Amino acid sequence: MSxxxxxxxxxxxxxxxxxxxSYLPESKLHDVYDAVLADEDFEVVLGTNEGExxxxxxxxxxxxxxxxxxMENSGLRVAAEALSRLGLGHGLPVLMIMxxxxxxxxxxxxxxxxxxxxxxxxxxxxxxxxxxxxxxxxAPAITAAYETLGASKxxxxxxxxxxxxx
Amino acid sequence: xxRIDCLRALAPYVTDEDYVVISLxxxxxxxxxxxxxxNNLYLVAMGSNTPVALGLALAAKHRRVILLxxxxxxxxxxxALATLGNVAPPNLRAFVFDNEGYExxxxxxxxxxxxxxxxxxxxxxxxxxxxxxxxxxxxADAARTTxxxxxxxxxxxxxxxxxxxxxxxxSDGLEDKYRFVRYVERLxxxxxxxxxxxxxx
Numbered sequence: 001m002s003x004x005x006x007x008x009x010x011x012x013x014x015x016x017x018x019x020x021x022s023y024l025p026e027s028k029l030h031d032v033y034d035a036v037l038a039d040e041d042f043e044v045v046l047g048t049n050e051g052e053x054x055x056x057x058x059x060x061x062x063x064x065x066x067x068x069x070x071m072e073n074s075g076l077r078v079a080a081e082a083l084s085r086l087g088l089g090h091g092l093p094v095l096m097i098m099x100x101x102x103x104x105x106x107x108x109x110x111x112x113x114x115x116x117x118x119x120x121x122x123x124x125x126x127x128x129x130x131x132x133x134x135x136x137x138x139a140p141a142i143t144a145a146y147e148t149l150g151a152s153k154x155x156x157x158x159x160x161x162x163x164x165x166x
Numbered sequence: 167x168x169r170i171d172c173l174r175a176l177a178p179y180v181t182d183e184d185y186v187v188i189s190l191x192x193x194x195x196x197x198x199x200x201x202x203x204x205n206n207l208y209l210v211a212m213g214s215n216t217p218v219a220l221g222l223a224l225a226a227k228h229r230r231v232i233l234l235x236x237x238x239x240x241x242x243x244x245x246a247l248a249t250l251g252n253v254a255p256p257n258l259r260a261f262v263f264d265n266e267g268y269e270x271x272x273x274x275x276x277x278x279x280x281x282x283x284x285x286x287x288x289x290x291x292x293x294x295x296x297x298x299x300x301x302x303x304x305x306a307d308a309a310r311t312t313x314x315x316x317x318x319x320x321x322x323x324x325x326x327x328x329x330x331x332x333x334x335x336x337s338d339g340l341e342d343k344y345r346f347v348r349y350v351e352r353l354x355x356x357x358x359x360x361x362x363x364x365x366x367x
Contacts, residue, residue: 020225043224045253047217048245055217056249062207062218062347063185063225064356085211090339092218150360 005164006031008135009097010039012142012158013068018095019043020065022053026072028099028165033070050075051082058082058092066146073098073159074114076121083155084125091153095146100131103162122157129157135164167302169263170196170330172323173234175306176261177201179313183353185229185346187219189236191270192329193263197234199332204349208335208342213242216250216260223255226354230257230313237264237278244287250318251292259312260320265327274327285322296320 009032013021021036022045036042043065047053050071057067069079075098076083086092101108102115122129128148132141138160145156169192177200180186186203188194190210197206207222209215219233240246240262250260266279278284288296295317299305305323312319337345347358 020221022221045220045224045249048248049243051213052217052243052246052249055211055214055243055246056221056224058214059187059218059221059223060225061221061358062343062350063222064350064354064358065221065225067221082211082214085209086214086218089210090343092343153359 001028001031001165002135003031005135005138006035008138009142010035012139014041015139016066016143016146018066018068018146020057020060020067021045021070022047022056022067023070024050024053024072024075026099028072028101028160029070036070050079054079054082054094054096055086057094058086061094062092068095068097070097072114073101073118077117080121080125083127087125087127087155093149093153094155095149096155096157097142097160098157099160099165100162105162118159125155127155127157128152129159131159131161133161133163138164167300167305167323167325168328168330169193169265169323169325170200170332171302172263172305172325173197173200175302176309176313179309180232183229184232185222185226185350186232186234187215187222188234189215189239191236193234193236195332195335196330198335199330204345205353207346208339210339212239215239216243216246219258219260220246220250220253220255223258224253226350227255227257230259231255233258233260235260235262237262237266237276237284238268240284241277241282247288247291247293250320251288254292254318256317258318260318262320262322263325264322265325267327269327269329285320288320293318293320296322298322298324300324
């Protein structure tokens with residue numbers, strides 16, 4: 001993972017004034033996890049599954065924090081129940097940032113289910129998303145996503161294409 | 167021990183400056199009857215109550231957050247106890263009303279009717295003060311002690327099945343959210359529901 005991409009994610013989080021992050025680690029964004037954990041501008045909570053992390057973010061949002069969930073895209077499936085209940089049922093929104101594992105060109109067989117199910121799951125939960133292909137588009141996508149979250153009171157996803165990791 | 171008697175014993179310790187996160191079913195109906203208020207965040211999201219309360223407690227470190235959790239909902243996300251134990255927000259007071267079943271759907275067996283002991287699970291997750299109470303006297307003592315304390319608390323409250331004869335709730339999840347978050351905005355003097363650009367201005 002390039003330093004430029006790490007910087008872009010951190011820059012986007014700060015431009016969106018995100019100050020609270022819940023996460024589960026995965027391999028593509030490991031440098032981002034290190035960066036947010038080392039940055040005192042962020043309060044960071046490691047959860048045990050992505051549904052729990054989404055719920056932590058929703059609670060933080062209800063209390064006035066600007067929160068983001070960073071996870072592998074497989075976590076969307078784990079979090080589907082919490083996201084559906086909290087988003088569609090209560091209007092408690094969560095910003096999600098995730099890599100597009102299983103994207104075209106992903107060499108890992110185990111990542112293929114993540115790629116196959118990602119967009120149908122997002123569509124099924126009516127979650128708007130932006131797939132980002134260029135590092136320079138990462139920060140603007142994060143800030144735009146939080147604007148949409150604020151206007152819609154619903155979840156929004158920023159998906160980092162494998163191209164941004166090249 | 168009936169749940170509503172416990173809620174009545176707890177209510178005097180809850181102020182308008184506390185935030186209360188409430189699980190679904192009879193717990194929500196009874197708490198709404200005992201202590202209605204816009205500082206109540208009602209959730210119909212089994213598995214999310216404890217982590218939502220944790221996020222809220224971290225967002226509002228200067229407030230007490232009281233969690234009225236239930237055994238079935240907590241069992242759906244036991245991992246949340248591991249996070250709760252590690253984060254240990256000192257302003258969170260958790261009460262788990264454990265009727266050992268899924269009452270709302272008329273099924274009277276949950277894992278806690280078997281061998282599962284939620285207080286022991288919580289202790290093993292790093293909440294050594296977790297305890298179980300089985301009488302109204304013990305609950306009243308736990309409520310007084312924990313609400314007057316300054317640490318994370320986790321109290322499993324063994325209650326009989328049954329829902330008190332209280333009025334139903336007419337609001338849905340969205341209305342509950344708006345009422346609660348508007349209350350937070352007023353109490354904290356912050357803007358949460360306005361759009362991003364408006365919040366920057």
